[in-house]
Amino acid sequence: MPKKNNLNPKSVKNKTANQRKEPKIKAVPEPKKEKKSNESAKFKYALLRGMHDVLPREQKYWQPMLAQAQRLAEDFQFKKIDTPIMEEVSLFIRSIGKGTDIIDKEMYIFEDKEKYSSKICLRPEMTASVVRAYIQHGLWNQPQPVKLWYSGPMFRHDRPQAGRFRQFNQIGFETLGDGDPATDAELILIAYNFFHELGLPVEIHINSIGNLEEREKYIVALVEYYRAKRSYLCDDCRKRINKNPLRLLDCKQSQCRPIKEESPQIIDWLSTESRSHFMKVLEYLDELEIPYTLRHSLVRGLDYYSRTVFEIYPTADLGDQAPDSGVQLSKQDALGGGGRYDLLAEQMGGRPTMAGGFSLGLERAAFYYKACCEKEITKLPKREIHAFLAQLGDQAKRRSLKIINQLRASGLVIDFNLTKNSLKGQLDIANSLHVPYALILGQKEVQDSTIIIRDMESGVQEIVDQKKLSTVMLKKVQINVDQTKKK
Ligand code: HAM
Numbered sequence: 001m002p003k004k005n006n007l008n009p010k011s012v013k014n015k016t017a018n019q020r021k022e023p024k025i026k027a028v029p030e031p032k033k034e035k036k037s038n039e040s041a042k043f044k045y046a047l048l049r050g051m052h053d054v055l056p057r058e059q060k061y062w063q064p065m066l067a068q069a070q071r072l073a074e075d076f077q078f079k080k081i082d083t084p085i086m087e088e089v090s091l092f093i094r095s096i097g098k099g100t101d102i103i104d105k106e107m108y109i110f111e112d113k114e115k116y117s118s119k120i121c122l123r124p125e126m127t128a129s130v131v132r133a134y135i136q137h138g139l140w141n142q143p144q145p146v147k148l149w150y151s152g153p154m155f156r157h158d159r160p161q162a163g164r165f166r167q168f169n170q171i172g173f174e175t176l177g178d179g180d181p182a183t184d185a186e187l188i189l190i191a192y193n194f195f196h197e198l199g200l201p202v203e204i205h206i207n208s209i210g211n212l213e214e215r216e217k218y219i220v221a222l223v224e225y226y227r228a229k230r231s232y233l234c235d236d237c238r239k240r241i242n243k244n245p246l247r248l249l250d251c252k253q254s255q256c257r258p259i260k261e262e263s264p265q266i267i268d269w270l271s272t273e274s275r276s277h278f279m280k281v282l283e284y285l286d287e288l289e290i291p292y293t294l295r296h297s298l299v300r301g302l303d304y305y306s307r308t309v310f311e312i313y314p315t316a317d318l319g320d321q322a323p324d325s326g327v328q329l330s331k332q333d334a335l336g337g338g339g340r341y342d343l344l345a346e347q348m349g350g351r352p353t354m355a356g357g358f359s360l361g362l363e364r365a366a367f368y369y370k371a372c373c374e375k376e377i378t379k380l381p382k383r384e385i386h387a388f389l390a391q392l393g394d395q396a397k398r399r400s401l402k403i404i405n406q407l408r409a410s411g412l413v414i415d416f417n418l419t420k421n422s423l424k425g426q427l428d429i430a431n432s433l434h435v436p437y438a439l440i441l442g443q444k445e446v447q448d449s450t451i452i453i454r455d456m457e458s459g460v461q462e463i464v465d466q467k468k469l470s471t472v473m474l475k476k477v478q479i480n481v482d483q484t485k486k487k
Contacts, residue, residue, distance in 0.1 A: 050158065050166030052363070061366040061373075064381050068198055069151060069171045072190050078149040078173055083129040085153065089121045095128035095344055097303025099244040106156040122155035127304070127341065127357055128348075130174050135350035144177030151362075163333040163364050172338075172359035179342060179354030181277050184308045185284030191312050191336055191358050192290045199378025200368055202335060203291045206310040207298040208278035209246075210270045212343065215306075218269035219245050229259050249297040252332070265296040274307055281308050291315075300339060304347075308356065309339035318371045329367045336360035386477050387437040387453075388430035389416045392423050396441040403441065403451065403466065410470040412477065414439075430456060437476065439469070 047053065054062060073080065089109050096102050108122040123129055130148055133139070139146045151171040158164050173190055175183050188204055195202040209215055223245050230238060234253040241248065249260060270278065285292050292310075300309045311334040318329075338358025345353035372378045387407075391400040397418060407414050415433060420426050423440070430438045440452040440461075451469055453476075454461045464472050 048166070050160035050164075052165060052167075054366075058366065058370075060380055061369045062362065064198060065194075065362060065365055065369065066151065066171075068194055069149065072193060073149045073173070076147070076173075076186065076190055078147040081130060081133060081148040081150050082152065083123075083126060083133055083150070085123055085155075086120050087123055087129055087132070089119045091128050091132055091348075092121065092124060094348060095131070095302075095304050096124070100247075100301055100303060101158075102156060102301065106158050108155045108157055124156045125154055125302070125359065126150050126152065126170065126172055127174060127302075127359070128344075130172075130357075131176070131341075131345050131348055131350070131353075131355070134176050134353070135345060135348060140177065140345075140351055140353060145183065146176045147173070148176070149173045163329045163361075163367070165363055169362040170359040171362060172357060174355065174357030176345070176355040177353055178356075179340075181280035181308075182284065184281045184340060184356055185288065187338060187356055187358055188281075188285060188290060188292075188310055189288055191310075191338070191360065192288075194360060195312065195335065195365070195368075198369060200365075200372055201315045201377070202312050203293060203315045204285070204310050204312055205295040205298050205334075206282070206285075206292050206308065207266070207295055208270060208274060208281075208307050209266055209299055209305060209309055209339075210274045211306050214269050214271055214274060215246075215266070218264065218266045221264045221269070222246070222248065225264055226259070232256075232259060246299045247301070249299050250301070260297060263297075266299075267296060277307055300337060304341040304344045305339045306342045307340045309337075310358070311337040312358075312360070314368050316368075316372055316375070316377050318375060329364055329371070333364055334361075335364050335368060383413060385415045385433055385435050386412045387414050387439050387473060388426070388433060388435045389414055389439040389441065390423055390426035390430065391416075391418070392421075392440070392442040393446075395443060395446045397421075399446050400441055403439070403469065407470055407473065410474060412470070412473055437473070439473075 072078075089107065092107065093103055098104065102124045107124060109119050110121070112120050130150065134146060134148075149172065151169070153167050153169050155167050157166055160166060173187060175187060188206075192202065192204060210218065223241055226233065226237070226241050226245070226248055230241065232255060233241075234251065234256050237248055237251050237253070237256050240251075248256075249263065251257075251260060267275070267278075282292075282294075298309055298311060299305075300311075313334060314329065314331060336358055338356065340354070340356040342354045342356075343352075345351065345355065369378070373380055389400055389404055389407075391397045400416065400418070404414050404416055415429075415435065417426060417429055420429070423442075427438060434456075436456055438454040438456055440454060442452075445451050445463075445466075449466045450463050451466050452461050452463055453469075453472065
Protein backbone atom coordinates (compact mmCIF):
# COMPACT_ATOMS: atom_id res chain seq x y z
CA MET A 1 0.00 0.00 0.00
CA PRO A 2 1.25 3.54 -0.68
CA LYS A 3 2.35 5.31 2.44
CA LYS A 4 -0.31 7.77 3.63
CA ASN A 5 0.56 11.40 3.93
CA ASN A 6 0.64 12.58 7.48
CA LEU A 7 -1.38 15.79 7.48
CA ASN A 8 -1.21 16.18 11.21
CA PRO A 9 0.00 19.77 11.84
CA LYS A 10 1.82 18.57 14.98
CA SER A 11 4.24 16.65 12.83
CA VAL A 12 5.23 19.95 11.20
CA LYS A 13 6.23 21.37 14.55
CA ASN A 14 8.52 18.41 15.10
CA LYS A 15 10.57 19.27 12.04
CA THR A 16 13.67 21.38 12.51
CA ALA A 17 13.52 24.99 11.36
CA ASN A 18 15.94 24.11 8.58
CA GLN A 19 13.70 21.41 7.23
CA ARG A 20 10.78 23.76 7.17
CA LYS A 21 12.59 26.63 5.46
CA GLU A 22 14.34 24.74 2.70
CA PRO A 23 11.80 22.59 0.93
CA LYS A 24 13.19 20.19 -1.61
CA ILE A 25 11.15 18.46 -4.24
CA LYS A 26 11.72 14.81 -3.44
CA ALA A 27 9.88 11.52 -3.02
CA VAL A 28 8.81 10.66 0.51
CA PRO A 29 11.15 8.27 2.35
CA GLU A 30 10.66 4.57 1.88
CA PRO A 31 8.18 2.92 4.21
CA LYS A 32 10.01 1.05 6.96
CA LYS A 33 8.35 -2.32 6.48
CA GLU A 34 7.93 -3.69 3.00
CA LYS A 35 5.55 -6.56 2.42
CA LYS A 36 7.08 -9.01 -0.01
CA SER A 37 4.02 -11.01 -0.90
CA ASN A 38 2.14 -8.80 -3.35
CA GLU A 39 2.95 -6.35 -6.12
CA SER A 40 1.48 -3.24 -4.45
CA ALA A 41 3.67 -3.78 -1.37
CA LYS A 42 6.68 -2.81 -3.52
CA PHE A 43 5.19 0.58 -4.31
CA LYS A 44 7.01 3.08 -2.17
CA TYR A 45 6.00 6.51 -3.44
CA ALA A 46 3.29 8.72 -2.10
CA LEU A 47 2.25 12.32 -2.46
CA LEU A 48 4.49 15.01 -1.07
CA ARG A 49 3.10 16.75 1.97
CA GLY A 50 0.52 19.37 1.06
CA MET A 51 0.09 18.03 -2.49
CA HIS A 52 -2.95 16.20 -3.79
CA ASP A 53 -4.25 14.33 -6.80
CA VAL A 54 -7.52 15.26 -8.45
CA LEU A 55 -8.86 11.81 -9.26
CA PRO A 56 -11.33 11.11 -12.08
CA ARG A 57 -14.19 10.90 -9.55
CA GLU A 58 -13.48 14.49 -8.44
CA GLN A 59 -13.16 15.85 -11.97
CA LYS A 60 -16.91 16.21 -12.31
CA TYR A 61 -16.70 19.13 -9.90
CA TRP A 62 -13.66 20.67 -11.60
CA GLN A 63 -14.84 20.54 -15.20
CA PRO A 64 -17.98 22.69 -14.71
CA MET A 65 -15.88 25.25 -12.80
CA LEU A 66 -13.30 25.49 -15.57
CA ALA A 67 -16.09 25.72 -18.16
CA GLN A 68 -17.75 28.42 -16.05
CA ALA A 69 -14.51 30.44 -15.91
CA GLN A 70 -14.10 30.12 -19.67
CA ARG A 71 -17.71 31.22 -20.27
CA LEU A 72 -17.40 34.24 -17.96
CA ALA A 73 -14.11 35.19 -19.65
CA GLU A 74 -15.81 35.13 -23.05
CA ASP A 75 -18.90 37.04 -21.86
CA PHE A 76 -16.83 39.76 -20.18
CA GLN A 77 -14.16 39.74 -22.92
CA PHE A 78 -11.13 38.64 -20.93
CA LYS A 79 -8.29 37.10 -22.96
CA LYS A 80 -6.41 34.05 -21.66
CA ILE A 81 -2.82 34.44 -20.49
CA ASP A 82 -0.41 31.67 -19.43
CA THR A 83 2.83 32.50 -17.67
CA PRO A 84 5.62 30.19 -16.49
CA ILE A 85 5.37 28.41 -13.17
CA MET A 86 8.93 29.56 -12.38
CA GLU A 87 9.88 33.23 -12.04
CA GLU A 88 12.63 35.27 -10.39
CA VAL A 89 12.13 35.43 -6.63
CA SER A 90 12.61 39.19 -6.66
CA LEU A 91 9.43 39.63 -8.74
CA PHE A 92 7.33 38.40 -5.83
CA ILE A 93 9.40 40.02 -3.09
CA ARG A 94 8.91 43.37 -4.83
CA SER A 95 5.17 42.92 -5.40
CA ILE A 96 3.83 40.87 -2.49
CA GLY A 97 6.25 42.48 -0.04
CA LYS A 98 8.62 41.44 2.76
CA GLY A 99 6.89 40.87 6.07
CA THR A 100 4.01 38.96 4.46
CA ASP A 101 3.55 35.26 5.22
CA ILE A 102 3.95 34.32 1.55
CA ILE A 103 7.37 35.94 1.22
CA ASP A 104 8.72 35.29 4.71
CA LYS A 105 7.60 31.68 5.10
CA GLU A 106 6.02 30.12 2.07
CA MET A 107 8.21 30.52 -1.03
CA TYR A 108 9.67 27.50 -2.85
CA ILE A 109 13.06 28.98 -3.72
CA PHE A 110 15.99 27.23 -5.40
CA GLU A 111 19.07 27.84 -7.50
CA ASP A 112 18.97 27.11 -11.18
CA LYS A 113 21.75 24.91 -12.62
CA GLU A 114 22.69 27.78 -14.91
CA LYS A 115 23.64 29.89 -11.90
CA TYR A 116 21.21 32.69 -12.51
CA SER A 117 22.24 35.94 -10.92
CA SER A 118 19.04 35.91 -8.90
CA LYS A 119 17.27 32.93 -7.41
CA ILE A 120 14.20 31.41 -8.96
CA CYS A 121 11.01 30.19 -7.34
CA LEU A 122 7.75 28.42 -7.98
CA ARG A 123 5.09 31.12 -8.33
CA PRO A 124 2.98 31.62 -5.18
CA GLU A 125 0.35 33.57 -7.16
CA MET A 126 -0.03 35.00 -10.65
CA THR A 127 -0.90 38.69 -10.39
CA ALA A 128 2.79 39.72 -10.28
CA SER A 129 3.52 37.48 -13.30
CA VAL A 130 0.62 39.02 -15.25
CA VAL A 131 1.89 42.56 -14.49
CA ARG A 132 5.41 41.48 -15.50
CA ALA A 133 4.04 40.16 -18.82
CA TYR A 134 1.97 43.35 -19.31
CA ILE A 135 5.10 45.49 -18.96
CA GLN A 136 7.55 43.16 -20.74
CA HIS A 137 5.39 42.62 -23.84
CA GLY A 138 4.23 46.24 -24.11
CA LEU A 139 0.57 45.38 -23.54
CA TRP A 140 0.21 48.96 -22.27
CA ASN A 141 0.50 49.96 -25.95
CA GLN A 142 -2.78 48.21 -26.76
CA PRO A 143 -6.21 49.79 -26.23
CA GLN A 144 -6.84 49.94 -22.49
CA PRO A 145 -8.02 48.31 -20.35
CA VAL A 146 -6.30 45.01 -21.05
CA LYS A 147 -8.45 42.25 -19.56
CA LEU A 148 -6.70 38.95 -18.86
CA TRP A 149 -7.65 35.68 -17.21
CA TYR A 150 -5.68 32.60 -16.19
CA SER A 151 -5.92 29.23 -14.58
CA GLY A 152 -3.11 27.13 -13.16
CA PRO A 153 -1.18 25.79 -10.19
CA MET A 154 0.40 28.00 -7.49
CA PHE A 155 2.85 26.94 -4.78
CA ARG A 156 3.07 28.03 -1.15
CA HIS A 157 5.08 26.14 1.46
CA ASP A 158 2.33 26.63 3.97
CA ARG A 159 1.53 24.35 6.90
CA PRO A 160 -0.76 21.75 5.33
CA GLN A 161 -4.17 21.93 6.97
CA ALA A 162 -7.84 22.05 6.11
CA GLY A 163 -8.33 23.88 2.81
CA ARG A 164 -4.62 24.74 2.56
CA PHE A 165 -2.27 23.01 0.15
CA ARG A 166 1.31 23.53 -0.95
CA GLN A 167 0.29 23.17 -4.58
CA PHE A 168 -3.16 24.52 -5.32
CA ASN A 169 -4.98 25.81 -8.37
CA GLN A 170 -6.37 29.25 -9.01
CA ILE A 171 -8.35 30.89 -11.72
CA GLY A 172 -7.96 34.64 -11.87
CA PHE A 173 -9.16 37.73 -13.72
CA GLU A 174 -7.09 40.92 -14.00
CA THR A 175 -8.03 44.27 -15.58
CA LEU A 176 -5.05 46.54 -16.29
CA GLY A 177 -5.23 50.16 -17.39
CA ASP A 178 -8.48 51.32 -15.80
CA GLY A 179 -9.18 53.08 -12.50
CA ASP A 180 -12.96 53.41 -12.70
CA PRO A 181 -15.06 52.01 -9.81
CA ALA A 182 -17.07 50.19 -12.52
CA THR A 183 -14.01 47.97 -13.05
CA ASP A 184 -13.98 46.97 -9.37
CA ALA A 185 -17.69 46.19 -9.63
CA GLU A 186 -17.25 44.20 -12.85
CA LEU A 187 -14.55 42.05 -11.23
CA ILE A 188 -16.68 41.44 -8.14
CA LEU A 189 -19.63 40.59 -10.39
CA ILE A 190 -17.56 37.97 -12.24
CA ALA A 191 -16.33 36.45 -8.97
CA TYR A 192 -19.89 36.39 -7.63
CA ASN A 193 -21.36 34.98 -10.87
CA PHE A 194 -18.78 32.21 -10.88
CA PHE A 195 -20.36 30.70 -7.75
CA HIS A 196 -23.91 32.01 -8.03
CA GLU A 197 -24.44 30.56 -11.51
CA LEU A 198 -23.22 27.16 -10.32
CA GLY A 199 -25.88 27.34 -7.59
CA LEU A 200 -23.34 27.98 -4.81
CA PRO A 201 -24.39 30.59 -2.21
CA VAL A 202 -21.63 33.09 -1.46
CA GLU A 203 -21.18 36.53 0.01
CA ILE A 204 -18.63 39.23 -0.72
CA HIS A 205 -16.63 40.82 2.12
CA ILE A 206 -15.38 44.22 1.09
CA ASN A 207 -13.29 47.10 2.38
CA SER A 208 -11.21 50.02 1.15
CA ILE A 209 -7.62 50.33 2.36
CA GLY A 210 -7.10 53.72 0.69
CA ASN A 211 -3.96 54.82 -1.10
CA LEU A 212 -0.41 54.57 0.23
CA GLU A 213 -0.44 57.93 1.99
CA GLU A 214 -3.81 57.32 3.67
CA ARG A 215 -2.71 53.87 4.74
CA GLU A 216 0.54 55.16 6.25
CA LYS A 217 -1.37 57.65 8.38
CA TYR A 218 -3.82 54.96 9.43
CA ILE A 219 -0.99 52.58 10.39
CA VAL A 220 0.45 55.23 12.72
CA ALA A 221 -2.91 55.40 14.52
CA LEU A 222 -3.25 51.61 14.54
CA VAL A 223 0.22 51.07 16.03
CA GLU A 224 -0.41 53.71 18.69
CA TYR A 225 -3.70 52.01 19.64
CA TYR A 226 -2.17 48.51 19.77
CA ARG A 227 0.96 49.63 21.67
CA ALA A 228 -1.28 50.79 24.50
CA LYS A 229 -2.85 47.29 24.62
CA ARG A 230 0.41 45.36 24.15
CA SER A 231 0.23 43.38 27.38
CA TYR A 232 -3.18 41.90 26.43
CA LEU A 233 -2.07 40.69 22.98
CA CYS A 234 -1.04 37.24 21.76
CA ASP A 235 2.69 36.68 20.99
CA ASP A 236 2.16 36.95 17.23
CA CYS A 237 0.36 40.28 17.52
CA ARG A 238 3.12 41.71 19.70
CA LYS A 239 5.54 40.96 16.88
CA ARG A 240 3.14 42.30 14.25
CA ILE A 241 3.05 45.75 15.89
CA ASN A 242 6.55 46.43 14.57
CA LYS A 243 6.80 44.00 11.70
CA ASN A 244 3.52 44.25 9.79
CA PRO A 245 0.87 46.22 11.72
CA LEU A 246 -1.94 45.71 9.18
CA ARG A 247 -1.78 41.97 9.87
CA LEU A 248 -2.93 42.73 13.44
CA LEU A 249 -6.39 42.91 11.90
CA ASP A 250 -6.10 39.28 10.70
CA CYS A 251 -5.63 37.82 14.18
CA LYS A 252 -8.21 35.18 15.10
CA GLN A 253 -7.06 34.63 18.70
CA SER A 254 -9.90 35.13 21.18
CA GLN A 255 -7.77 37.33 23.49
CA CYS A 256 -7.12 39.77 20.61
CA ARG A 257 -10.64 39.80 19.19
CA PRO A 258 -12.20 42.47 21.45
CA ILE A 259 -9.13 44.67 20.95
CA LYS A 260 -9.43 44.26 17.20
CA GLU A 261 -13.13 45.10 17.27
CA GLU A 262 -12.42 48.43 19.02
CA SER A 263 -9.44 49.29 16.80
CA PRO A 264 -9.39 52.38 14.55
CA GLN A 265 -11.13 51.81 11.21
CA ILE A 266 -9.28 52.60 8.02
CA ILE A 267 -12.40 54.07 6.43
CA ASP A 268 -11.99 57.08 8.78
CA TRP A 269 -8.56 57.78 7.24
CA LEU A 270 -9.70 57.77 3.62
CA SER A 271 -9.51 60.95 1.54
CA THR A 272 -12.70 62.29 -0.08
CA GLU A 273 -11.51 60.84 -3.37
CA SER A 274 -10.89 57.32 -2.03
CA ARG A 275 -14.12 57.41 -0.06
CA SER A 276 -16.09 58.47 -3.13
CA HIS A 277 -14.45 55.67 -5.17
CA PHE A 278 -15.50 53.13 -2.53
CA MET A 279 -19.05 54.48 -2.28
CA LYS A 280 -19.43 54.17 -6.06
CA VAL A 281 -18.27 50.54 -5.96
CA LEU A 282 -20.87 49.81 -3.27
CA GLU A 283 -23.57 51.56 -5.30
CA TYR A 284 -22.79 49.25 -8.21
CA LEU A 285 -23.04 46.21 -5.93
CA ASP A 286 -26.42 47.43 -4.64
CA GLU A 287 -27.62 47.91 -8.20
CA LEU A 288 -26.40 44.40 -9.11
CA GLU A 289 -28.02 42.98 -5.96
CA ILE A 290 -24.78 41.26 -4.94
CA PRO A 291 -24.83 40.35 -1.23
CA TYR A 292 -21.88 41.96 0.58
CA THR A 293 -20.64 42.71 4.06
CA LEU A 294 -18.45 45.69 4.92
CA ARG A 295 -15.49 44.36 6.92
CA HIS A 296 -13.16 47.02 8.22
CA SER A 297 -10.58 44.43 9.30
CA LEU A 298 -10.21 43.10 5.75
CA VAL A 299 -6.74 44.15 4.58
CA ARG A 300 -5.57 41.08 2.56
CA GLY A 301 -2.22 39.34 2.98
CA LEU A 302 -0.34 40.86 0.05
CA ASP A 303 1.25 44.32 0.00
CA TYR A 304 0.32 45.45 -3.50
CA TYR A 305 -3.30 46.43 -2.84
CA SER A 306 -4.75 49.93 -2.70
CA ARG A 307 -8.34 51.12 -2.30
CA THR A 308 -10.93 48.34 -2.90
CA VAL A 309 -10.15 44.89 -1.45
CA PHE A 310 -12.58 41.98 -1.29
CA GLU A 311 -12.94 38.30 -0.51
CA ILE A 312 -15.58 35.69 -1.32
CA TYR A 313 -16.97 33.43 1.40
CA PRO A 314 -19.29 30.40 1.38
CA THR A 315 -22.63 30.97 3.09
CA ALA A 316 -24.39 27.57 2.79
CA ASP A 317 -24.82 25.68 6.02
CA LEU A 318 -22.90 22.47 5.35
CA GLY A 319 -23.29 20.90 8.80
CA ASP A 320 -21.03 17.83 8.95
CA GLN A 321 -18.88 18.00 5.89
CA ALA A 322 -18.19 15.11 3.57
CA PRO A 323 -15.49 13.00 5.24
CA ASP A 324 -14.03 11.46 2.08
CA SER A 325 -13.46 14.68 0.18
CA GLY A 326 -9.84 15.18 1.22
CA VAL A 327 -10.40 18.91 1.71
CA GLN A 328 -12.32 20.57 4.48
CA LEU A 329 -13.59 24.08 4.35
CA SER A 330 -14.63 26.30 7.17
CA LYS A 331 -16.69 29.45 6.88
CA GLN A 332 -13.49 31.39 7.63
CA ASP A 333 -11.77 30.05 4.51
CA ALA A 334 -12.07 32.47 1.62
CA LEU A 335 -13.00 30.93 -1.71
CA GLY A 336 -11.22 33.81 -3.39
CA GLY A 337 -9.94 37.32 -3.00
CA GLY A 338 -8.65 40.34 -4.82
CA GLY A 339 -8.72 44.07 -5.15
CA ARG A 340 -7.10 47.09 -6.76
CA TYR A 341 -3.35 47.32 -7.22
CA ASP A 342 -2.98 50.75 -8.80
CA LEU A 343 0.70 51.18 -7.89
CA LEU A 344 2.08 47.75 -8.75
CA ALA A 345 3.01 48.25 -12.42
CA GLU A 346 4.94 51.42 -11.59
CA GLN A 347 6.68 49.77 -8.62
CA MET A 348 7.80 47.03 -10.97
CA GLY A 349 9.35 49.51 -13.40
CA GLY A 350 6.40 50.02 -15.75
CA ARG A 351 4.21 53.03 -16.45
CA PRO A 352 1.65 54.11 -13.86
CA THR A 353 -1.24 51.70 -14.52
CA MET A 354 -4.45 51.51 -12.55
CA ALA A 355 -5.46 47.88 -12.19
CA GLY A 356 -7.49 45.36 -10.25
CA GLY A 357 -8.23 41.66 -10.17
CA PHE A 358 -9.06 38.59 -8.16
CA SER A 359 -8.29 34.87 -7.93
CA LEU A 360 -10.38 31.93 -6.79
CA GLY A 361 -8.96 28.84 -5.10
CA LEU A 362 -10.22 25.83 -7.05
CA GLU A 363 -9.59 23.18 -4.35
CA ARG A 364 -11.74 25.10 -1.90
CA ALA A 365 -14.34 25.84 -4.59
CA ALA A 366 -14.45 22.14 -5.63
CA PHE A 367 -14.92 21.09 -2.03
CA TYR A 368 -17.74 23.60 -1.59
CA TYR A 369 -19.33 22.49 -4.86
CA LYS A 370 -19.21 18.84 -3.81
CA ALA A 371 -20.58 19.55 -0.34
CA CYS A 372 -23.43 21.65 -1.80
CA CYS A 373 -24.27 18.86 -4.28
CA GLU A 374 -24.37 16.32 -1.44
CA LYS A 375 -26.69 18.60 0.54
CA GLU A 376 -28.80 19.11 -2.62
CA ILE A 377 -28.21 22.85 -2.47
CA THR A 378 -27.14 22.61 -6.11
CA LYS A 379 -26.79 20.01 -8.86
CA LEU A 380 -24.02 19.24 -11.30
CA PRO A 381 -24.90 20.26 -14.85
CA LYS A 382 -25.89 17.19 -16.85
CA ARG A 383 -24.42 16.48 -20.24
CA GLU A 384 -27.33 14.99 -22.11
CA ILE A 385 -26.50 11.79 -23.98
CA HIS A 386 -28.57 11.73 -27.15
CA ALA A 387 -28.23 8.06 -28.05
CA PHE A 388 -26.43 4.80 -27.30
CA LEU A 389 -24.95 2.89 -30.21
CA ALA A 390 -25.14 -0.90 -29.90
CA GLN A 391 -23.28 -3.13 -32.35
CA LEU A 392 -23.58 -6.81 -33.13
CA GLY A 393 -20.89 -8.74 -35.00
CA ASP A 394 -17.32 -7.97 -36.12
CA GLN A 395 -18.20 -5.92 -39.19
CA ALA A 396 -20.70 -3.82 -37.22
CA LYS A 397 -18.13 -3.21 -34.50
CA ARG A 398 -15.66 -1.98 -37.09
CA ARG A 399 -18.22 0.35 -38.72
CA SER A 400 -19.62 1.67 -35.44
CA LEU A 401 -16.63 3.86 -34.48
CA LYS A 402 -16.89 5.63 -37.85
CA ILE A 403 -20.63 6.27 -37.35
CA ILE A 404 -20.05 7.47 -33.77
CA ASN A 405 -17.41 9.87 -35.03
CA GLN A 406 -19.72 11.25 -37.73
CA LEU A 407 -22.57 11.76 -35.25
CA ARG A 408 -20.19 13.38 -32.77
CA ALA A 409 -18.94 15.80 -35.44
CA SER A 410 -22.54 16.89 -36.11
CA GLY A 411 -22.96 17.82 -32.43
CA LEU A 412 -24.67 14.71 -31.08
CA VAL A 413 -23.49 13.05 -27.86
CA ILE A 414 -23.32 9.28 -28.34
CA ASP A 415 -22.41 6.69 -25.72
CA PHE A 416 -21.24 3.18 -26.60
CA ASN A 417 -19.41 0.17 -25.20
CA LEU A 418 -17.30 -1.73 -27.70
CA THR A 419 -16.19 -4.31 -25.14
CA LYS A 420 -19.73 -5.73 -24.82
CA ASN A 421 -20.78 -8.05 -27.64
CA SER A 422 -24.31 -9.07 -26.64
CA LEU A 423 -27.15 -6.84 -27.76
CA LYS A 424 -28.99 -7.34 -24.48
CA GLY A 425 -25.95 -6.27 -22.44
CA GLN A 426 -25.63 -3.11 -24.51
CA LEU A 427 -29.34 -2.25 -24.35
CA ASP A 428 -29.20 -2.73 -20.57
CA ILE A 429 -26.51 -0.03 -20.44
CA ALA A 430 -28.65 2.21 -22.68
CA ASN A 431 -31.57 1.71 -20.29
CA SER A 432 -29.51 2.50 -17.23
CA LEU A 433 -28.28 5.72 -18.87
CA HIS A 434 -31.88 6.75 -19.62
CA VAL A 435 -30.95 7.68 -23.19
CA PRO A 436 -33.92 8.50 -25.44
CA TYR A 437 -32.64 6.41 -28.38
CA ALA A 438 -30.56 3.33 -29.11
CA LEU A 439 -28.91 2.98 -32.50
CA ILE A 440 -28.58 -0.68 -33.43
CA LEU A 441 -26.09 -1.82 -36.02
CA GLY A 442 -25.98 -5.50 -36.97
CA GLN A 443 -24.47 -7.52 -39.82
CA LYS A 444 -27.51 -6.92 -42.09
CA GLU A 445 -27.51 -3.16 -41.48
CA VAL A 446 -23.78 -2.95 -42.33
CA GLN A 447 -24.46 -4.67 -45.65
CA ASP A 448 -27.52 -2.47 -46.43
CA SER A 449 -25.80 0.71 -45.18
CA THR A 450 -28.73 1.26 -42.81
CA ILE A 451 -29.12 1.47 -39.03
CA ILE A 452 -32.03 0.88 -36.63
CA ILE A 453 -33.19 3.76 -34.43
CA ARG A 454 -35.06 2.48 -31.38
CA ASP A 455 -37.15 4.84 -29.27
CA MET A 456 -36.30 3.63 -25.78
CA GLU A 457 -39.56 4.81 -24.22
CA SER A 458 -42.08 3.42 -26.75
CA GLY A 459 -39.93 0.61 -28.13
CA VAL A 460 -40.84 1.71 -31.69
CA GLN A 461 -38.05 1.05 -34.20
CA GLU A 462 -37.33 2.53 -37.62
CA ILE A 463 -34.66 1.79 -40.19
CA VAL A 464 -32.78 4.69 -41.73
CA ASP A 465 -30.03 5.11 -44.28
CA GLN A 466 -26.65 5.58 -42.53
CA LYS A 467 -26.02 8.67 -44.68
CA LYS A 468 -29.17 10.33 -43.34
CA LEU A 469 -28.61 9.27 -39.72
CA SER A 470 -27.13 12.57 -38.48
CA THR A 471 -29.94 14.63 -40.02
CA VAL A 472 -32.67 12.33 -38.71
CA MET A 473 -31.13 12.20 -35.20
CA LEU A 474 -30.62 15.95 -35.03
CA LYS A 475 -34.30 16.44 -35.86
CA LYS A 476 -35.39 13.92 -33.22
CA VAL A 477 -33.20 15.44 -30.55
CA GLN A 478 -34.51 18.88 -31.39
CA ILE A 479 -38.10 17.58 -31.10
CA ASN A 480 -37.23 16.16 -27.68
CA VAL A 481 -35.76 19.46 -26.53
CA ASP A 482 -38.88 21.32 -27.69
CA GLN A 483 -41.23 18.86 -25.95
CA THR A 484 -39.30 19.18 -22.70
CA LYS A 485 -39.59 22.95 -22.91
CA LYS A 486 -43.40 22.72 -23.39
CA LYS A 487 -43.70 20.50 -20.28
P1 HAM B 1 -4.91 35.05 -2.25
O1 HAM B 1 -5.95 35.55 -1.31
O2 HAM B 1 -3.56 34.81 -1.72
O3 HAM B 1 -4.86 36.10 -3.44
O4 HAM B 1 -5.43 33.72 -2.93
C1 HAM B 1 -6.68 33.65 -3.58
C2 HAM B 1 -7.38 32.36 -3.20
O5 HAM B 1 -6.55 31.23 -3.47
C3 HAM B 1 -7.72 32.22 -1.72
O6 HAM B 1 -8.89 32.91 -1.39
C4 HAM B 1 -7.89 30.71 -1.59
O7 HAM B 1 -9.17 30.32 -2.02
C5 HAM B 1 -6.85 30.20 -2.55
N1 HAM B 1 -5.64 29.79 -1.80
C6 HAM B 1 -4.65 30.59 -1.36
N2 HAM B 1 -3.71 29.87 -0.72
C7 HAM B 1 -4.13 28.58 -0.75
C8 HAM B 1 -3.61 27.34 -0.27
N3 HAM B 1 -2.43 27.28 0.38
N4 HAM B 1 -4.31 26.20 -0.49
C9 HAM B 1 -5.50 26.24 -1.15
N5 HAM B 1 -6.04 27.37 -1.64
C10 HAM B 1 -5.37 28.53 -1.45
C11 HAM B 1 -4.05 35.98 -4.51
O8 HAM B 1 -3.43 34.99 -4.80
C12 HAM B 1 -4.07 37.22 -5.39
N6 HAM B 1 -3.16 36.99 -6.53
C13 HAM B 1 -5.47 37.55 -5.84
C14 HAM B 1 -5.54 38.71 -6.77
C15 HAM B 1 -5.63 38.67 -8.12
N7 HAM B 1 -5.50 39.98 -6.41
C16 HAM B 1 -5.57 40.75 -7.49
N8 HAM B 1 -5.63 39.95 -8.53
